[in-house]
Amino acid sequence: MANLMQARVKAVLSGDTVVLSAMNNPKSERTLSLAFVSAPRLRREGDEPFAFASRDFLRRLLVGRVVQFRVLYTIPTSKRDYGIILMAAGGPMLPEAAAAEGWVRVRDDANKKDDKDESSLIVEKLQVAESHARIGSKGVWADDGGRVDCAYDLPDAKAFVEQNKGKQLEGVVEKVLSGDRMIARLIITSTSHVQTLVLIAGIRAPSTKRVNTSDGKEQPAEPFGDEAQQFIESRLLQRNVVIEVLGASPQGQVIATVKHPVQGTVAPHLLKAGLARCTDFHSTMLGAEMGALRQAEKEARDARRGLFQGLQAKAAAGGELEAVVSRIMSADTLFLRNKAGAEKRINLSSVRQPKPSDPKQAPWQAEAKEFLRKKLIGKHVKVHIDGKRAATEGYEEREMATVTFGGKNVGLMLVENGLASVIRHRADDADRSPIYDDLLLAEQQAQEQKKGLWADKPPQARSYVDYSENQEKAKRHLTMLSRQRRVPAVVDFVKSGSRFTILVPRENSKLTLVLGGIRAPRSARNPNEQSEPFGQEAHDFANRRCLQRDVEIDVDDVDKVGGFIGTLYVNRENFAKLLLEEGLASVHAYSAEKSGHSAELYAAEKKAKEQRKGMWHNWDPSQDEVAEEEPAANGNATAEPAAPREKDYRDVVITHVDESGHLKVQQVGQGTAALTELMTSFRNFHLNKANDKALPGAPKVGDFVSAKFSDGNWYRARVRRNDREAKKAEVLYVDYGNGETVPWSELRPLDGEKFGTAKLRPQAVDATLAFVQLPGAPNYLADAIGFVREVFCDRLLVASVDFVEKDGTLAVTLFDPDKSQKVEDSLNGELVAEGLAMVPRKLKTWERGAEILGALKKREEEAKEERRGMWEYGDLTADD
Numbered sequence: 001m002a003n004l005m006q007a008r009v010k011a012v013l014s015g016d017t018v019v020l021s022a023m024n025n026p027k028s029e030r031t032l033s034l035a036f037v038s039a040p041r042l043r044r045e046g047d048e049p050f051a052f053a054s055r056d057f058l059r060r061l062l063v064g065r066v067v068q069f070r071v072l073y074t075i076p077t078s079k080r081d082y083g084i085i086l087m088a089a090g091g092p093m094l095p096e097a098a099a100a101e102g103w104v105r106v107r108d109d110a111n112k113k114d115d116k117d118e119s120s121l122i123v124e125k126l127q128v129a130e131s132h133a134r135i136g137s138k139g140v141w142a143d144d145g146g147r148v149d150c151a152y153d154l155p156d157a158k159a160f161v162e163q164n165k166g167k168q169l170e171g172v173v174e175k176v177l178s179g180d181r182m183i184a185r186l187i188i189t190s191t192s193h194v195q196t197l198v199l200i201a202g203i204r205a206p207s208t209k210r211v212n213t214s215d216g217k218e219q220p221a222e223p224f225g226d227e228a229q230q231f232i233e234s235r236l237l238q239r240n241v242v243i244e245v246l247g248a249s250p251q252g253q254v255i256a257t258v259k260h261p262v263q264g265t266v267a268p269h270l271l272k273a274g275l276a277r278c279t280d281f282h283s284t285m286l287g288a289e290m291g292a293l294r295q296a297e298k299e300a301r302d303a304r305r306g307l308f309q310g311l312q313a314k315a316a317a318g319g320e321l322e323a324v325v326s327r328i329m330s331a332d333t334l335f336l337r338n339k340a341g342a343e344k345r346i347n348l349s350s351v352r353q354p355k356p357s358d359p360k361q362a363p364w365q366a367e368a369k370e371f372l373r374k375k376l377i378g379k380h381v382k383v384h385i386d387g388k389r390a391a392t393e394g395y396e397e398r399e400m401a402t403v404t405f406g407g408k409n410v411g412l413m414l415v416e417n418g419l420a421s422v423i424r425h426r427a428d429d430a431d432r433s434p435i436y437d438d439l440l441l442a443e444q445q446a447q448e449q450k451k452g453l454w455a456d457k458p459p460q461a462r463s464y465v466d467y468s469e470n471q472e473k474a475k476r477h478l479t480m481l482s483r484q485r486r487v488p489a490v491v492d493f494v495k496s497g498s499r500f501t502i503l504v505p506r507e508n509s510k511l512t513l514v515l516g517g518i519r520a521p522r523s524a525r526n527p528n529e530q531s532e533p534f535g536q537e538a539h540d541f542a543n544r545r546c547l548q549r550d551v552e553i554d555v556d557d558v559d560k561v562g563g564f565i566g567t568l569y570v571n572r573e574n575f576a577k578l579l580l581e582e583g584l585a586s587v588h589a590y591s592a593e594k595s596g597h598s599a600e601l602y603a604a605e606k607k608a609k610e611q612r613k614g615m616w617h618n619w620d621p622s623q624d625e626v627a628e629e630e631p632a633a634n635g636n637a638t639a640e641p642a643a644p645r646e647k648d649y650r651d652v653v654i655t656h657v658d659e660s661g662h663l664k665v666q667q668v669g670q671g672t673a674a675l676t677e678l679m680t681s682f683r684n685f686h687l688n689k690a691n692d693k694a695l696p697g698a699p700k701v702g703d704f705v706s707a708k709f710s711d712g713n714w715y716r717a718r719v720r721r722n723d724r725e726a727k728k729a730e731v732l733y734v735d736y737g738n739g740e741t742v743p744w745s746e747l748r749p750l751d752g753e754k755f756g757t758a759k760l761r762p763q764a765v766d767a768t769l770a771f772v773q774l775p776g777a778p779n780y781l782a783d784a785i786g787f788v789r790e791v792f793c794d795r796l797l798v799a800s801v802d803f804v805e806k807d808g809t810l811a812v813t814l815f816d817p818d819k820s821q822k823v824e825d826s827l828n829g830e831l832v833a834e835g836l837a838m839v840p841r842k843l844k845t846w847e848r849g850a851e852i853l854g855a856l857k858k859r860e861e862e863a864k865e866e867r868r869g870m871w872e873y874g875d876l877t878a879d880d
Contacts, residue, residue, distance in 0.1 A: 004070050004086065009062040011238050015039025015054030015103050016095065018062060018085070020069065026230070034095035035072045035082040036123050037104035040140065042150075050139060050146035052193070054103040057139075058094075059172075061087075063238045072119060084122065096122075099129040102139020106130050150185070150193040157252040160194070164245045171243045173236045173258075179205025179228025179276050182236070182258075186243060199255045201246050202286050202293045203267045205229075205276040206307070224306050228275035236266065246285040255282060257289075265289075271296035274306020283424040288444030294437035321383045325376040327547055331368030331420055332411075334376070334403065336383060337544070339725075346401040349386045350433035351411040351420040354453055361421075363458035368419035373490075375413070377548045380724055381405045387431025400431045406697075409435055415442040418452020464503055464510035467562070474562040477509065478555060486552040486569065494547050496523050497538025497584055498576070500568065502553060512563040515576045516556055517592035517601045520585040521615065534615045538584035545570055545578065556595060567595060571701040573720075580604035583614020593844065596806030599768050603660035610778050648801040652812075654793045655764055656737035657785055661774040663767040664737020665810070668796065675735055675763050679715075682706075682755055686714040686748070695747050698722065699729050704757060707731045708746040716755060716762070734762035766809040770802040771852055772828050772837040780870045784836035792827055800826075803846045813852060824855030833859040835869020 007020035010029060016039040022028035040051035062085070071083040085094040098104045110123045134141045154160055174195060175183040180203050185195045206222035208229050242259040249255055258266050270276045271293055278297045283290045301308045326343055327335035331353035337343045354361035354368055382404040389398040403410040411433060414420035422439045425432050433439055447454045467477040481487065481504075492510070493501035497520035502513045521532035523539035531539075546568070555566035568575040574597060579585040581604045592598040609616045651668040658664075666672055685691055686706070699705060699719045707717035717731040720739065729747060732739040734757070750756060775781045792814065803811040814827040829852075831837040839856050840847070847853070864871045 004068040006066065006068055008066050009064065012055055012059040012063060014041060014051065015058050015098065018058065020067075023066070026234075031080065032069060032071070032085070033080055033082050034098065034104065035084055035119075036107055036110040036126055037095040037099060038107055039098075039104045040146075044152050047148055047150055050103070050142075052148045052150070053146065054098075054140065057101060057103045058098060059238055061097075062094075072122075096125055096129055099126045100133060100138075102130075102133035102136070102141045105140065148191050148193055150195055152195050154194065154196045154252070154254070157196075157248040157254060161245055161248045161254065164188075165247070167245060169243045169245065171241050173239060173241055176229055176233040176237055178208045178225060179203075179232055179270055181253075182232065184241070184243060184258075197253050198243065198258065199249060199253050200267050200270075201255050201257050201282045202278060202290055203271060203276040204279040205270065224275055227306070228270065231270060231273060231275055232266065235260065235263075235269075241266075246282070255285060257286075267293055268296035272299050272305075274300035274303075274308050277307065280425055283440075288440070288447050291437065291441035291444040294440055298437055322380060323383050325379055325381055326544065328369055328373045328377060331365070331372055331414060334372070336381070344399070346383065346385070346399045346403070347389075348411040348414070348420075348433075349400045349402050349431070350423050350425065350436050350439055351414055352423050353420055355421075360458065361453050363461060364419060364453050366462065367452070367459050368414060371414070371417065371419050372410070373548050374550075376405060376410065379405060381410070384434075386433065389431065402433055402435075409433075409438075412438060412442055415439050416446060416451075418446040418449075418454050421453060462505075462508065464508055466510045468510070468512040468564065469562060471558060471560060471562045474511070474558040474564060477511070478558050478564065480507075481555040481564070485554060487554070489551050489553050491546045491549055491551055491568075494539065494542045496520060497535070497542045497579060499563070500542070500546065502551075502564075502568075504553075513553060513555075513568060514559060514563045514565050515568060515579075515585075516565045517567075517588060517595040517597055518576045518580060518585040519588045520579060534584055537614065538579060541579065541582060541584055542575075546575065551575075565591065567597065574600065577601060577604040581608055581613070583608035583611075583616045586615070589842075598844075599662070599805070599809060603662060606776065607660060609776075650799050650801060652767075652797050652799045652814075653795065654788070654797065654814075655735075657788050657793065658737075659785065661769075661781065661785055661788070663769070663788075663812075664764040665767045665799065665812075666735070666763045667765065672763065674760050678755060678760050679735075682714060682716070685751070685754070691748075693748065695744065695749055698724065698727075699744065699747055704734070704750045704752070705731070706748040706750045706755070707733070707742050709733065710740060714748070716750060716757075733764070735764055737764035737766075767799070767812050768809060769828050769831070769837070770811040770813050771839065771847055771850060771856055772831060773840040774837050775870045777870065780836065783869065784831060787831065787834060787836050791830070797827070802850070803844075811846075822855075824852070824859065826852070828852075829856055829859050832856050833863055833868075835863040835866075835871045838870070 006023055007030075008023060008026075009018050010021045010026075011019040013019065013031070016034045016037050018032055020030050020032055039054045040048035042048075042051045042055060065087070068086040069083055071081045073083075074081050087093075095104055099106065106123070106126045110126070111120070133139055137143060140146065170187045172185045172187075173182050174185050177183065177197075180200045182198055182200075183195065184198045185193055187193055205228040206225035207219075208225045209218065209221040211218050236258070240261055242261065244257040244259070245254060246257060247255045260266055263269065267276070271278065276297075278290070278293050286293070300306060304310070321338065323336035323338050325334055326337040329335060329345070332348045332351050333345060333353075334348070335343055335345050354364040356362050356365060384402045384404075386400045386402055389400060411420065412435060415422060422436075422443045423432075425436075446452065450456060467473050487504060488506065490503045490505065491500050492503045495501065495512070498515040498518060500513045502511050503509075504511070520538045521535035523535040524531040549570060552569040552572070553566055554569075555564045557565040559565055570578070576585065576597070577600055580587065580601055587598075587601050587605045589598075592601050595601075608614060609619045612619060652665040653668060653672075654663055654665050656664040666675070695705070699722060701719050701722060703719045705717055705719060706714050708714055715733045716735055717733050717739075719729050720732050721730040723729070723741075727744045728741050729744060730739060730741045731747075752758065774784050796817065798815045798817050798820075799810070799812040800815070801810050801812055805811070815825070816827065820826060828837070832839065839853065839860050843853075863869065864875055867874075
């Protein structure tokens with residue numbers, strides 16, 4: 001057939017009319033009607049019978065296809081072209097195929113349109129096809145079933161949405177207005193259709209050229225507006241789609257997800273092409289699906305496609321701070337303390353803790369808070385302030401921040417574990433997380449995996465029994481707690497410097513713990529009350545070091561109001577000792593003796609006095625009075641002699657003497673032989689370059705590591721303190737008892753299997769000299785320590801172990817095996833004889849009645865007479 005032209009079918013207007021677009025220029029269009037036939041019309045005032053079915057036949061057959069066509073004639077008045085369409089070589093010809101199916105009627109004036117022989121032949125064929133269709137009751141010749149009611153107006157969009165929300169409706173895209181809106185014919189039932197404007201949910205595409213109705217002026221298209229329209233039009237115009245109704249806009253427009261029958265939801269494809277942006281208006285309707293859209297937008301942004309061409313990478317926001325998490329108020333609210341010690345509250349950006357008003361979410365509040373407490377309390381984090389929420393009624397001003405710990409966004413950790421939800425921000429709300437897309441995606445995954453808030457069952461609520469309600473209840477619980485050592489616990493609240501509310505999770509118990517052995521000044525309990533001097537400082541110090549921390553407790557007794565008296569260990573250190581070292585408490589003699597930590601506590605207090613810390617800032621050593629010998633329990637000044645002790649002699653070597661006069665000793669025997677063997681292997685291990693691996697991260701207090709001593713050798717050590725700014729750690733060499741501060745670069749992981757404490761326990765044992773008291777004055781104390789180091793250290797000695805404290809500290813009397821023949825010849829006695837120690841005026845229970853006391857007092861009198869050491873200016877124990 002001659003004079004055939006080629007084009008692509010863009011749309012079908014009715015069963016006899018199509019819109020064709022040029023192959024080399026899609027914007028060049030022409031309308032072609034099928035020659036010699038007519039079809040029922042789709043009309044706004046009501047479709048003619050079989051109009052939709054007639055058009056649908058042609059639409060399914062032609063839309064999107066490349067066809068050949070020829071114009072047979074043109075009506076001069078309307079300038080409409082009429083012709084024929086060929087699908088492919090040997091394929092069906094239109095309008096003959098449509099007439100054969102009964103979807104068009106041959107015009108009565110068909111023979112008058114064109115008098116050519118070819119046209120006459122076409123008309124004859126159409127008439128024959130129509131006759132067969134009429135006989136077969138096909139198409140428009142059917143007896144019934146051709147009426148479809150189509151509503152072209154939607155007076156109550158909200159009611160329509162409520163009725164069809166969540167349903168998967170079949171539809172046909174009638175017109176594409178822009179990349180994010182279209183006219184769609186929704187097929188509610190086979191005989192009931194609705195044609196209305198549909199907004200594609202979750203996106204906002206640039207607008208196309210339009211006329212402003214107010215002034216009649218034409219507004220040009222926004223950049224990429226035409227491209228976005230063409231993208232959707234070329235893929236969806238007059239195609240069958242699936243439309244899931246989600247909601248209605250304030251203007252009464254239907255908001256829906258539009259799905260291609262093969263490619264699925266169309267919005268991500270438009271976003272990936274960079275022809276639209278995500279909009280937050282529809283976030284609550286889409287829920288977790290919004291994460292996929294934001295991910296598609298991110299892909300286009302990263303690839304600089306479409307709207308994002310020439311986009312400059314956003315510079316990293318400045319002002320990132322480092323802080324310590326001091327308190328977890330809730331799963332989305334933290335208290336942070338900066339380097340200067342100032343504390344402030346921040347809210348995590350774009351995340352919300354489990355809602356207390358939601359019965360399903362409320363049980364997860366405690367779980368979410370505990371998750372953050374374990375992860376963050378006391379840890380160094382990086383903080384970036386994203387914005388501020390102004391103060392409103394009932395709420396003070398809040399700073400919204402991104403908090404990062406170990407390179408991981410804290411808000412993201414919560415959402416990933418289903419312990420927080422993502423806030424749906426308003427479009428103009430800029431105070432949001434910089435990884436908002438990732439948060440939504442994480443929430444979607446948590447929902448799919450049914451984690452946390454999205455789980456089918458809430459967690460079992462943990463209830464704590466308060467055993468400090470009264471003394472009777474506390475005493476019953478004391479029996480069980482006192483049998484345990486180092487019980488794991490959590491500090492729930494700090495009441496004062498020495499009084500805490502403690503949770504013991506494994507016992508489901510709650511109790512008030514009072515630190516034994518010390519007295520801390522009281523802080524004010526309300527604004528009208530005044531603190532004792534340094535009471536608030538002690539309270540603040542306890543808050544900084546203890547609040548919400550994992551701790552260990554030892555319980556010894558209960559007080560009159562149900563408080564448990566005992567010891568609190570923070571990072572394995574006695575917190576009472578830390579308070580004393582800061583000068584924020586004083587030793588309480590009676591309870592210190594009872595606690596078994598008296599030596600440690602007195603030494604800490606002495607250290608604070610000498611450094612004039614805290615409450616000792618005006619301390620005058622000359623004003624200290626030496627305590628008199630403690631009266632016996634019956635009120636008499638003379639106590640009954642203690643029962644004879646079993647002799648316990650051990651060979652030892654003093655490896656270290658600290659600044660307070662405490663000793664570290666190694667017991668000579670199998671342990672020291674094993675240590676020699678271990679140290680040989682240890683040195684060889686570190687000589688191998690393959691083992692020269694740095695720590696995987698910052699060391700933690702309490703960790704066992706391998707540390708390089710100033711002599712260049714490596715030793716087993718335990719981390720005591722950390723200086724994160726200087727990247728240095730204070731370590732204690734566990735086999736020798738000395739310590740120093742070393743850079744992190746000189747720490748290595750300790751192979752626990754080869755060299756750990758399970759292989760060989762630490763060989764340095766704490767010890768004190770029994771029956772003697774070292775000087776309180778710094779210069780005489782330094783002389784005493786120097787004497788011990790020079791005369792006693794690194795020598796084989798014999799130690800008479802007179803007492804073992806609860807913490808394992810040995811109280812010893814030391815002898816030189818080559819020189820000491822009598823009790824009074826002990827090295828303890830030598831110190832007393834040199835005026836570098838004296839017999840205590842306040843004896844411990846186990847010291848009373850010891851036979852060595854008489855010899856020591858005699859040597860003390862000799863030192864006084866000779867004015868040696870501390871006695872050079874006379875008897876400092878005499879009354880004024």
